[in-house]
Amino acid sequence: MSTTDLQHEKITVIGIGKSGTAAAAWLARQGADVLVVDDRPQPIPDALREGGIRFRLGEWTEGDLFGSDRIVVSPGFPVARLPMANLHKAGIPVVGEIEMAATQISAPILAVTGTNGKSTTTTLIGNILDAWGMSVFIGGNLGRPLSEAIGGTWDFVVVEVSSFQLETIDRFHPRVAVLMNVTPDHLDRYPDFKTYRLAKWRILKNQTPKDYAVLNMDERIPPTLSAAPAFFSRTVAPARGVFLRDGWIMARLRDAEAEPILRTDEMKIHGAHNVENALAAVAATALCGAPLSAIRQTLSTFAGLPHRMEFVREVNHVRYIDDSKGTNVGAVIKSLEGMSAPVILIAGGQGKGCDFAPLREIVLRKTKRLILLGEAQAEMARCFADHPAIDQVASMETAVATAHAHAAAGDVVLLSPACASFDLFRDYRHRGDMFKQAVARL
Secondary structure (H helix, E strand, C coil): CCHHHHCCCEEEEECCCHHHHHHHHHHHHCCCEEEEEECCCCCCCHHHCCCCCEEEECCCCHHHHHCCCEEEECCCCCHHHCCHHHHHHCCCCEEEHHHHHHCCCCCCEEEEECCCCHHHHHHHHHHHHHHCCCCEEEEECCCCCHHHHCCCCCCEEEEECCHHHHCCCCCCCCCEEEECCCCCCCCCCCCCHHHHHHHHHHHHCCCCCCCEEEEECCCCCCCCCCCEEEEEECCCCCCCEEEEECCEEEEECCCCCCEEEEEHHHCCCCCHHHHHHHHHHHHHHHHCCCCHHHHHHHHHHCCCCCCCCEEEEEECCEEEEECCCCCCHHHHHHHHHCCCCCEEEEECCECCCCCCHHHHHHHHHHEEEEEECCCCHHHHHHHCCCCCCEEECCCHHHHHHHHHHHCCCCCEEEECCCCECCCCCCCHHHHHHHHHHHHHCC
């Protein structure tokens, strides 16, 4: 997609969230005739008030699509809702925002996907490259749309990509693709886990033997790879990759001998999942040539991201931890695995069609009390019916107050919902903030 081709081209952008807004603004600057449609009637963002952009917000039809030369889809909009066969017949291409943006970027792209750990790993990779002295763009599903990287002078572009974004790629080509893990999630959007997993594996689709695929050796490995593989693992030592040995992160990527990076207890972020994130980040950045000094400096100072196992406060020798980003079963399992103290778990929300049964063993073993809220609370209560202490509550305020009433010195109160947040909150950030505010009032 050349910028000269876009002049006066009629382009419909579906979705007025961050990605759609960034795409529409860039397209308008290139001279395209842009129409933005969205299911929700809402205010027009300031970034779209110039450039002659047209809007159909809250009311649009398929007819709006067939007047287009091209359609750009935001990741939150399911492509299955589009009349793809008829659009193909009409010769109207459909691309995602990340695909559109990537065609305009010449810097090497490092892309990270997976069910859990994407944001932390993406940020770690970007911070390591920055500590090396590189000019780095960090964004994608993490929050800053890839369209905002267009036109910048970057040494590396580090991007988190979701399965939704990967559904609409065609030529998206990461120099380094990192596949963290794939566990059941978003089964309200996908017909089954296999389809969801295949969407994640699309990150490897356009790689060549000159590229790298950084893969989790503790997970299922995609059956076909075009890129050169490098592995990371918490349990075994791959012939080429990054692994643990006696509490040390070790890297064996350039030579036959493994190099010690640093001890895991020197990291500021803790837990099995964060060790996994660090292993993947070490592999991705070392393959790009980052010196060990930049890797060590970043891993020893990085304090983590908000709402991801974030320590909030200690009250009466009880620690309160915000893991609101734990929006699926696999994330909660990882969070509980890293806990040695008795846990009072606050969970629940929108279930996304996922099965909670894989949580049973670790919840029964690690949690002394289970506090449930949101749409899925009744389903979760049935799943954990033999738990000795379950409370069903109507609000975050009540959940925190209940946890506080039953906590003893040495306990941990953990918000890790295993669910989406949209039944009671704007998003996971809002949910985490409400938890923090309730804890602050104790």
